Amino acid sequence: MARVVKWLRRNADGVLVLLIAGAVAVLSLLGMFQNIFTPDAISQAILLVLALLAVVILRDRQTTAKALEEAGAVQQINGSEVATVHAEARRGTDLWLFKGGTGTYLRAVTLPECVREARAERRPLRVQAEIIDPSNEPLCKLYSRYRQSLSTRPDGTGERWTLERTRKESYATILAACWYRQQFNFLTIEVGLSQVMSTFRWDLSHSRVIMTQEDSKSPSLVFPEGRPHYRAYHRELVSSFKQSRAVDLERADHVLLDDEPTVDQAREAFAALGIALPKAYTDRDVADIVSKARHARDPYR
Known part of the structure; x- marks a missing residue:
């Protein structure tokens, strides 16, 4: 359990992106909350997911760059x-x-x-x-x-x-x-x-x-x-x-x-x-x- 919690903390942003994207996709397919999930709301949700995805990519690049820099030290x-x-x-x-x-x-x-x-x-x-x-x-x-x-x-x-x-x-x-x-x-x-x-x-x-x-x-x-x-x-x-x-x-x-x-x-x-x-x-x-x-x-x- 401790390892799961540690993994979730380390990958919180990625998990959040998956949860939002999954929730929007499932609710859209089921046709639920049609009054809430209007086309504009869905578009905004997609933009939010893309923004969070961009954050994940940038963080991953930063981590990779740091790893390469450390590897170059020896x-x-x-x-x-x-x-x-x-x-x-x-x-x-x-x-x-x-x-x-x-x-x-x-x-x-x-x-x-x-x-x-x-x-x-x-x-x-x-x-x-x-x-x-x-x-x-x-x-x-x-x-x-x-x-x-x-x-x-x-x-x-x-x-x-x-x-x-x-x-x-x-x-x-x-x-x-x-x-x-x-x-x-x-x-x-x-x-x-x-x-x-x-x-x-x-x-x-x-x-x-x-x-x-x-x-x-x-x-x-x-x-x-x-x-x-x-x-x-x-x-x-x-x-x-x-x-x-x-x-x-x-x-x-x-x-x-x-x-x-x-x-x-x-x-x-x-x-x-x-x-x-x-x-x-x-x-x-x-x-x-x-x-x-x-x-x-x-x-x-």
């Missing part, structure tokens, strides 16, 4: 569409905020493409990246186990996720930030090291926020600029970054990095940043970090 995309949406987000933007795991995709695709476009258009670019702290071994171990739980097979880089890979990927993102900072003077880049692992990845440009999951098979969400979700996630990314451990990239400016940085240059850069590499790292390990920094592979291909 878009769901799947695996193959993510790269296309990322490319659209990069187009013409001078801002990119990232929060995620180790920044592998950021380093492989987003950062080089954003820098390339900014350089071609001779405009400044600001990048903010929050990644997991490579010196936090328990955190990196937790992240690698999470990635292994999603898939034990190699990703687009040809590698499986392990503790050492996780740490090296984060170190490589830091080194890549130093390298791009030296290569493009109009780049303002900040790196923050998080002590918390997230299963989501956020990318924000001037046109949209893209929220993806580490599992490429899972659906992703896109929030256009100007919508409440965009502003909310923008605030979240700024607030989260402030809570991370900031890397003062300026401290490594005196360490000139070659187009292909050497092992010694990489070690010197990390030392200048106050980020100690594990003592067990050999030159081969550092060379692997350099390779990931300069020639990162798209993990989602």
Whole structure:
């Protein structure tokens, strides 16, 4: 009974139209109240029904428009569409905020493409990246186990996720930030090291926020600029970054990095940043970090 009452309240205008139209039609057919239901009275009743029907149609259009507007506030995309949406987000933007795991995709695709476009258009670019702290071994171990739980097979880089890979990927993102900072003077880049692992990845440009999951098979969400979700996630990314451990990239400016940085240059850069590499790292390990920094592979291909 409660559901019936609720339905009647929600559709009161439509029910009223049906009742009036039905009553007039039935009484006219029966020939009752002929003195009351003159042709003029019936015409007026018809006009009343049409007016009420117009109100119902207008309300329905308004409801539909509102539903479409709300639906436009968020878009769901799947695996193959993510790269296309990322490319659209990069187009013409001078801002990119990232929060995620180790920044592998950021380093492989987003950062080089954003820098390339900014350089071609001779405009400044600001990048903010929050990644997991490579010196936090328990955190990196937790992240690698999470990635292994999603898939034990190699990703687009040809590698499986392990503790050492996780740490090296984060170190490589830091080194890549130093390298791009030296290569493009109009780049303002900040790196923050998080002590918390997230299963989501956020990318924000001037046109949209893209929220993806580490599992490429899972659906992703896109929030256009100007919508409440965009502003909310923008605030979240700024607030989260402030809570991370900031890397003062300026401290490594005196360490000139070659187009292909050497092992010694990489070690010197990390030392200048106050980020100690594990003592067990050999030159081969550092060379692997350099390779990931300069020639990162798209993990989602």
